[in-house]
Amino acid sequence: MNKHVGTSVSGAEGEDLSKNSEIHLDAGFMASVAGAVGTPFYCYSPEVIARAYEELSAALSPVDVSICYAVKANGNLAILQLLSRLGCGMDIVSGGELERVLEAGAPASRVIFSGVGKSASEIAKALVAGVHQINVESPAEFHLVADIAASLRRRAPVALRVNPDVDARTHDKISTGKKGDKFGVALSEVAGLFEAAAARPEIDMVGLAVHIGSQILDLAPYRHAYGVLADLVRDLRAKGHSVRRLDLGGGIGIAYGAQGAPEVSELAAIIDETLGDLGCALTVEPGRWLVGRAGALVTTVLYTKEAGDRMLAIVDAGMNDLMRPALYGAVHPLEVVRSAAGGEGQSYGLVGPVCESSDIFGLYDGLPTLSAGDLVAFRCAGAYSASMASTYNARDLVPEVFVSNGRFRIVRRRQTTAELLALEKDTTWHDIASSQAP
Numbered sequence: 001m002n003k004h005v006g007t008s009v010s011g012a013e014g015e016d017l018s019k020n021s022e023i024h025l026d027a028g029f030m031a032s033v034a035g036a037v038g039t040p041f042y043c044y045s046p047e048v049i050a051r052a053y054e055e056l057s058a059a060l061s062p063v064d065v066s067i068c069y070a071v072k073a074n075g076n077l078a079i080l081q082l083l084s085r086l087g088c089g090m091d092i093v094s095g096g097e098l099e100r101v102l103e104a105g106a107p108a109s110r111v112i113f114s115g116v117g118k119s120a121s122e123i124a125k126a127l128v129a130g131v132h133q134i135n136v137e138s139p140a141e142f143h144l145v146a147d148i149a150a151s152l153r154r155r156a157p158v159a160l161r162v163n164p165d166v167d168a169r170t171h172d173k174i175s176t177g178k179k180g181d182k183f184g185v186a187l188s189e190v191a192g193l194f195e196a197a198a199a200r201p202e203i204d205m206v207g208l209a210v211h212i213g214s215q216i217l218d219l220a221p222y223r224h225a226y227g228v229l230a231d232l233v234r235d236l237r238a239k240g241h242s243v244r245r246l247d248l249g250g251g252i253g254i255a256y257g258a259q260g261a262p263e264v265s266e267l268a269a270i271i272d273e274t275l276g277d278l279g280c281a282l283t284v285e286p287g288r289w290l291v292g293r294a295g296a297l298v299t300t301v302l303y304t305k306e307a308g309d310r311m312l313a314i315v316d317a318g319m320n321d322l323m324r325p326a327l328y329g330a331v332h333p334l335e336v337v338r339s340a341a342g343g344e345g346q347s348y349g350l351v352g353p354v355c356e357s358s359d360i361f362g363l364y365d366g367l368p369t370l371s372a373g374d375l376v377a378f379r380c381a382g383a384y385s386a387s388m389a390s391t392y393n394a395r396d397l398v399p400e401v402f403v404s405n406g407r408f409r410i411v412r413r414r415q416t417t418a419e420l421l422a423l424e425k426d427t428t429w430h431d432i433a434s435s436q437a438p
Contacts, residue, residue: 021055022293023048023403025377030298030337033401033408034375040299040317042386042400043408044074046082048294049382053086056286059264063272065282068112070250071097073287073383074295076400078411080104083290089132091250091285095122098129108132112247112283114161114209116183120148127154135161135209135247137184142193142203149202156202159247160185160193161209164228166221183211190232194241205241207280208232211249215288219252219262219270226274233278246275250285254292256333256380264289288383295382297322297398298337301374302353310363311348313370318352319359320392322378322385331362332378341369350376354393386412391420 023045033043056067068089071080075097080090081104089110090101101111108129113122116137123145126134136142136158149156163184185193190208197205212225226248233243248271255261275282299317306312324330334350346369350361361378370376391397397415401408 021048021051022379023296023382025296025298025335025337025379027338027375029403029406029408030375030377033403034298034300036408037399037401037410038414039375040297040315040321040398042295042297042381042398043403044076044079044291044295044382044400044411046078046294046402046404049079049082049291050086052290052294053083053088056264056289057087059268060271060284063268063276063282065248065268065271065284068110068283068285069290070285070287071101072387074291074385074387075100076386076411077104078402078409079291080106084110088290089283091287095119095125098122098126098131102129112285114211114285120144123148124152127152127156131157133157133159133206133245133247135159136193137161139185139189139193142196146200146203150200154202155204157204157206158197159207159209159245160190160205161211161247162187162190162229162232164210164212164225166212166225166228187228187232191236191239191241194236194239198241207243207245207247209247209249211247211285212251214251215253216251217253217259217261219266222267223270223274226270230274230278233280243278244280245283246278246280247283247285248275250287250289252286252289254288254380256331290383292380292383295385296335296377296379297332297381297385298375298377301370301372301376303372304348304370307349311346313348313350313376315350315352315361315376317361317378317398318354318393318395319356320354320390320395321352321398322361322381323388323390324384325361326356326358327388332380334362334364334367335377335379336368336370337375337377339368339370339374341371341374343369346370354395391415391417394420 068091069083070091072093084106090106091112091114092098093115108131111131112133113126113131114135145156161184197203210225210229236243253261297317299315301313302316303314319326346367347365348367349363352359386400394417399410399414400412402411
C-alpha cells in the first residue's frame with residue numbers, strides 16, 4: 001500500500017479549505033448531506049470549478065488560447081452546463097459525450113471530437129451536429145470521415161492528431177504520445193494525408209492536434225512536443241499546405257496532497273515560446289485541472305479490524321466507485337470529516353467492501369482513531385472518479401451532489417440495482433435468417 005497523510009476537517013495547521021482551490025468539507029453540513037442522500041456519494045463545489053476555469057482563462061488569454069473541457073474527466077450535466085455558461089468549449093471522445101454536451105446546452109460549434117476509435121455512426125452524428133473539429137487519428141479514419149462527409153454532402157473540419165513520440169513522464173497507463181501508443185498519426189504519415197485532403201473537397205484540413213498524456217507534473221515534455229509540432233507546421237507550410245489551427249491537448253497535473261504541481265502560467269509561457277509566432281488558432285483540452293480539486297467522495301466507516309501489523313478501516317465506498325487507486329495506484333488525499341473518538345497519529349489502511357484484493361485506497365498516517373459511523377472523504381475526486389464508476393458486485397451507482405453556501409442539490413440520483421434489473425427482464429428471442437447465421 002502507498003502511504004499518505006490524512007487531515008482533519010480544518011486542513012493542515014488549521015488552514016481554511018474554503019479559501020483555497022479545493023472543495024470545503026464542513027463536518028456538520030457533510031453529515032447532513034450524508035443523512036439525506038446516504039453514503040457513499042460524490043460532492044462537487046461549483047465555485048471551485050468556476051475559479052479553476054477563471055484562473056486558467058486568465059493565464060491563457062495573453063497567448064490567445066481557447067479552452068475545451070475534456071468531458072471524459074466528468075460528464076455530469078450540471079458540470080457541463082456550468083462550464084458552458086462560463087464560455088468553455090467541449091472536447092469529447094464518443095457519441096454519448098456528444099449527446100451529453102448538446103443536452104447541456106453547449107453549442108456544437110465549440111465541440112472538438114477526439115478519440116482513436118470513432119464509429120461511422122458517431123462520425124455522422126458529429127458532422128450533422130456541426131462540430132467545430134474532428135481530430136483524426138489514423139489514415140483509415142481519415143478516409144472514413146471523407147466518405148461519410150461526401151455521403152452527407154458536408155465538409156468535415158479535420159485536424160490530424162500526431163504522435164510526437166514524446167514521453168510525458170507520467171503513469172504508463174495515462175501516457176499517450178510515445179511511439180507505439182495507440183494514439184495519433186505517425187509524423188511520417190502527416191504530409192501524405194495533407195496531400196490526400198487536397199484531393200478530397202469534402203475535407204477541410206484545418207490543422208494539427210497533439211495530446212501526450214494525463215496528470216503531467218513536469219512541463220518539459222510539453223516544450224518538447226510543442227517544438228515538434230512547430231517544426232511540423234513549418235514543414236507543411238513549406239510544402240504549400242495551410243495549417244490554421246493547433247489543438248494542444250490537456251493533461252496538466254494537479255497537486256494531490258503534499259505533491260506539488262506546475263503553474264498554468266508556466267504552461268502558457270511554453271506555448272508562447274514554442275508556438276506563439278505561427279499565427280495559428282490555439283486550443284487546450286484540460287479535464288482534471290478544471291474539476292479534479294472540486295470533488296470529493298464521502299464515505300462511512302463500516303468496521304475497523306487488525307490485519308497483521310496494521311489496522312484497517314473498511315468503508316462503504318469501493319473500487320467500483322473510485323477506480324483510480326486500483327487502476328493506477330493513485331492515492332487520494334484523505335480527510336476525516338467526522339470522528340467520534342478523536343485523537344491523532346493513527347495509521348490505517350483504507351479499504352472497501354468489493355470482493356477483490358485490489359479494493360484498497362491506500363495506507364494513511366496521522367489520522368484520529370476511527371470507528372464505525374465516522375465519515376471520511378477522498379479528496380481531489382472530481383475527475384476520472386464518478387465518470388469511471390461501475391456497478392460491479394451489483395452495487396448501486398452512487399449519487400452526485402453539488403454543494404454551495406450551505407445548500408446541496410442532487411445532480412445525479414443514486415442508480416439502484418432494481419433499476420438495472422429492469423434492463424434485463426422481459427427479454428425476447430429474435431429469429432435470424434438462416435443465410436445470416438454463423
